[in-house]
Amino acid sequence: MGSQQIDIVMLPFMAHGHLIPFLSLATQIHHRTGFNIAIANTPLNIQYLRSTFLQHQNPPPWIHIFELPFNSAGHGLPPNSENTENLPLDQIGKLVISSVSLKTPFHNLLLDIIKKQGKPPLCIISDVFVGWVVEVANIMNTVNITFATGGAYGTLALFSFWLNLPHRKTDSEEFNLPGFPERCKFHVSQLHEFMRKADGNDSWSRFLKSQFSSSLQSFGWLANTAEELEPLGLDSLRKYTQFPVWPIGPLLPKQLLNKSPLSSSSSTTQHAGKSPGISAEKCVEWLDMHDLASVLYISFGSQNTVSRSQMMELAIGLEKSWTPFIWVIRPPLGFDLKAEFRSEWLPEGFEARMKESNQGLLVKNWAPQLEKLSHKSTGAFLSHCGWNSTMESLSQGVKIIG
Template identity: 30%
Template sequence: MEKTEVVFVPIYGVGHLFSSVELAKRLIHRDDRLSITVLCMRPPSFYGVDPYVESLAASNPSIRFIGLPQVDPPSPEVYNGPEGFISLFVESYKPHVRHALTQLMSPGSGAHTVRVAGMVIDLFCTSMIDVANEFGIPSYLFFTSGAGLLGLMLHLPTLDTQIPTGTELKDAETELKFPNFVNPVPPFSLPKPLWNRKEHGYTWFVYHGRRFKEVKGIIINTFAEFESHAVNSLSDGQTPAIYPVGPLVQLEGLSHSLSDHTRTQYSEIMKWLDDQPPSSVVLLCFGSMGGFDEAQVKEIAIGLERSGYRFLWSLRQARVGMPMPNAYPNPKEVLPDGFLERTEGRGFICGWVPQVKVLAHPAIGGFVSHCGWNSTLESLWYGVPLATWPLYAEQHLNAFQLVKELGLAVELRLEYRNGVDLASAEEVERGMRSLMAADSEVRTRVREMGEKSRAVLVEGGSSFVSLGRLIEDLMHNN
């Protein structure tokens, strides 16, 4: 049977790759007429995600992965910030994507011409719309974050024309209104690149938000019951067709990519959790890019010790520049004197944790998180309440949405603090106690939303129906 081909062009970030592959898996599982090819950009060497790509390919043989050639990253003088870096890096891949599509669509000896029904591009890959148009291929945006951020980015080009010249969003005297949020958004809950309109990051956000409207449809890693207001606000007649198909959660892990040391650590973590009472442990984990300096580490440790709760802490150094953060070589050197001895038995400190497997463990009762979108969906899936500690990117907006809009998280940190970034031990202790309260309304709401997050994926559920609409659209293109 001749297949209908769909080509994915994700960026190289681990979270983006994971959710893109989960979407691809769900498409081919739902309809065997579909065939998926993923075009993989090679990341700059300091990102170190090649093992993840290899693992994804090894564990998903039904999906074709095509590695694109390495390109030189843009120089710091040109990109001026991560948004510019990623956008220009993607732009430099256009010739390679063009070549890959030509090869894919050219018939071999005795073969049928491959018809590509759609190109699914990442939110930072909007320059690839140009390549899709050259080939007459409909393009679809895969928005790996939520409908809240999507709506903000779609509205940003309009907002930009309404703000007086010289006025910065961070200096707004009132909170900002966006159609996708019920409540006004405080300026310091916006992604940091949006604070200053003169910055390159702001320009790139406006650029991508404007180009989002050029695609045929937008696939979102969310579900209608979770972000009901934000999703409904996108049905305004001016936005491309919306397909909320989430939650797309990587539940199986990537066993192919684990080193011997990591496998050993994985076993130690799970064995320790097995010995803890149900819902008694707080997980502290801040994503692949999150870490803290020595002063903040000490405040967290003091707050944890005073709270009296059991904890599993993924302790990593603060990121400096573009490289990924690393574990502290000797945690004892940065922790308060005697901390490890006083918390022995009720605390476990490591550099890396298998986050999904840990959240699924019955011993976990709360999650102190950076509020990355994948982490948010994973915590909901397992019904584990969050305490918000956003660090970068869109995480402050996610935290605002979870706490103020949806009532699905406890506030530990929320906004940027005007340059005062150190959270005190008192804040940490207070956050722990609020998070772990057994009778809290947040805990009940998260448990209920977790049940909904599973129900939407089965036949008749909202995301199941939305995925069906997407497949019908793709087949119509073919």
């Protein structure tokens, strides 16, 4: 830390889709205010963030990175499992619950900061999933701000569902969520199986109700969205929480918002620590060979995949359509997402035919997404509709198939 004062301390949840928006938020705050900012997380997640700065040789002097000790095996998780990447749902649940173990080391980190600079930071910005930070901030005599990395509408739906479990209070398959207008109906088919089973006594319900209730005690919220994009969502979220909600999105590189060519450093900042299955340069070269708005980009996010039969049918349909495509492909459901991809999961000879005809480009595991969405040849995006992907696609006017 040296002699430099830390003005803001941030604690993201342990997932890439949360780490990256927090890093982007830190950058924007510094550029507007000059504040020095600390980001704390588990060792492997800090490695992800540090790898971002390796592109520039050193972290900028205004950002400070702190590791919080974490033992994944002690929480029934595989070795070196410190974020949601490649974890099945049952283990994601264990990871979510394990985040409470960071409370004591985070408390000690703040004590150390206060001891060195003689006063607490101006505020602590924490993730919605770590509501226990509100209590720590109060003990440290500072302010807690909760940051919702998702959209306002989705965040409200998530909070209202877990705090109320409205599907358990009706015999109908349709239900209303407190905080939403009466005309907004939700259907049980829209819920994942583990949400349908939630009854208030399961581990997900107990943990999330506790953390979300605590997050509602913070001074105010930041949301990765824009007033023009979600007027209903923001209005409803403000009424539900009864405190300020400030939209600060979209947290995307300025070049992307201005539709300027995206630099490699901006892309790296958005995807800290990931190793692409193919270089960004090769993806751009492939896209350059195709017509304006002719390419379908396919990606289901870093934590999702499809069944083997769906994968097979999608490949057959793509080939018959003659539509150019880039497909970020991972092992299907039921297989280790970190395993090597097998050709048997696709039609025989599919990858070779796509390569020979230049119709399709298969990217194993992960590839930088911003370059594809901002390229003039990309015309549509077949997506799982995660919030970061949605914001990126909307910013470029690329049609989304969800």
